[in-house]
Amino acid sequence: MENLKELLAKAVIGIFQTSFNTAITSEQLTFNDTPKNFTGDLTLVIFPLLKYTKLNPEASGQAIGRELEQLDFVESYNVVKGFLNIVVSGKYWIDFFLGSYQNENYGRPQPKPTKVLIEYSSPNTNKPLHLGHVRNNVLGYAVSGVLKAAGFDVNTCNLVNDRGIHICKSMLAWQKAGGQDTPESTGLKGDKLVGHFYVEFEKILQEQTKPLMEAALEKNWEAFSNTNITPVETAVERYLSADEAKKDDLLDAVKTLVRNATPVMQEARTMLQQWEAGDEAVVSLWKKMNGWVYDGFAVTYDALGVSFDKTYYESNTYLLGKDIVQEGLDKGVLFKKEDGSVWIDLTEDGLDQKLLLRSDGTSVYITQDLGTADLRYGDFHMDRTIYVVGNEQEYHFKVLQLILKKLGKPYADGLYHFSYGMVDLPSGKMKSREGTVVDADDLIADMIATAKESTEALGKTDGFAPEEALELYQTLGLGALKFYLLRVDPKKRIMFNPEESIDLHGYTGPFVQYAHARIQSIIRRYLKENAALNAPEIENLEPIEKELILKIAQYPAVIELAAQELNPAKLVDYIYELAKMYNKFYGEVSIFNDGEAATQKRVALSALTGRIIKEGFGIVGISVPDRM
């Protein structure tokens, strides 16, 4: 069935043709949902059309309304200022409902030919996942779900940062601690164990930095006998001679150099070189420790319910991109400086010059990303690539896309940085050094524990089998967490208040889950006395029933909108509103005590609402229970 707005738009275009002798397009028509305190189902905004009607707003609205009223699905109209409120006939809504109820694909648009690749998650293997990753994963999953629901051909991938100096730090600290600890021997989850040694490395580094720092500030260069002291010396001189205002920054610069001069950092760098040279012992330790991390990540991913069609590893991709740099040099897009380093000049685009290859021929981060982009295009031939990455990397992606464009890559225009905001805590930003990071596993466990506590306090699971109860607590805990993260516009930074996130009342996942459980309860009761849910015969609609149908009717447009704006919050918010409307309906009418016809109608309304809640939440990765 054609949707109502299209139907009305067609009619209004016809009216302008015949009454005003003007050709207008549907883009010029603005239809809004009529606000509560006015009479109507849909509102046409008249103001933009005044130049064609050559009448005042009131008269224009009346003129269009009079014609619309002739249509069989329009019951009446009223004009308030420049707004034409249209009341659609009850019969239209009854037919609409029956059609949707019997259409198993209600809300699922036609497949679209566009191929989309979404990269998300992309963790480092030296640290366990934290709240920031949780937002990334939940958003990545939800965005891919929304695009799939809108009919796109979607694949997902993960790019694991499994190499580099940071991994060597964990490996080194593990060796220094005796090289015996394993997840089994310590009872720690693999990623936690490796993360622990990363922290241990930092401790050693700090211990070694402190005396060296003092030596540097006293210009005692003997302590730096085994390194090149010139940079440190320069930095110290600049620090000592600077004005007060700049001292802090310059001291940080000194500290960075001193940290790099410590023996333990030198060891880590040596280890990285050995890894790059394929040293057997180093590579095998690297494989072992990364294996632990992957086992640990798998547990967290599983709890979050996310998965990927393909996983890429930086250890396989970090050397890529150099060919592309050569290609760029040949095409004259890139240039070489005297020291042999390769650059791109982006000053025309309002940016500066960016380094792509160092003078020693090694890559920088963006070089790898160029290579990876090429690799993926070969694998997927996608029209669009969506990178789900935090907004602190906006500059990076701007540069990446510009370079690919200048290189004439066919996929450059399809790159999109899905840039989401940081997660703040009431205490401020999460900082690993200050220990204010919220661990993903702890967070999930807390949510489930709180769900359990509240549920048991209400006695809701009294008759449940233990495993059924456990499943419910997980459904509720994760539902609350995901809803909390998804209800906000992804572009905005989010304030994660632990107490609020765990709330099960109001604008939350469990609120919606509760509505779904009530619906299932209704259906269970109905099926005790009836063989199946049949299409009802509907004579008339109560106002609240019509309101619910109006809400249901918005579903397909919401899916399209959420996909178009890449904003799962639009869908999540809609499903909440639908559940809220259902609760109101549930409170206002009696489903089983108003006669057979009313029961059939209201059970059918409940069932369709339930289907949409389940499907809509499923799209963004939130499951709903049948009982709670």
Place this chain on the structure above:
RNA sequence: GGCUCCAUAGUUCAAUGGAUAGAACGGAAGUUUCCUAAACUUUAAAUACAGGUUCGAUUCCUGUUGGAGCCA
């Protein structure tokens, strides 16, 4: 220093340039012989400041103030 983003009830979030700025939590007052009260109903409470564009601005433009991020 340069660039980018943000500012809405006490708090956390909404609002394709459209009507009397919506929710939720928290506050106040109610609803249970009947389908699940994790619910429902009523109520008080907000567009940082100053200009401009427009029939109409929370939304667009300029400046101010305050906050965040990136680049060196």
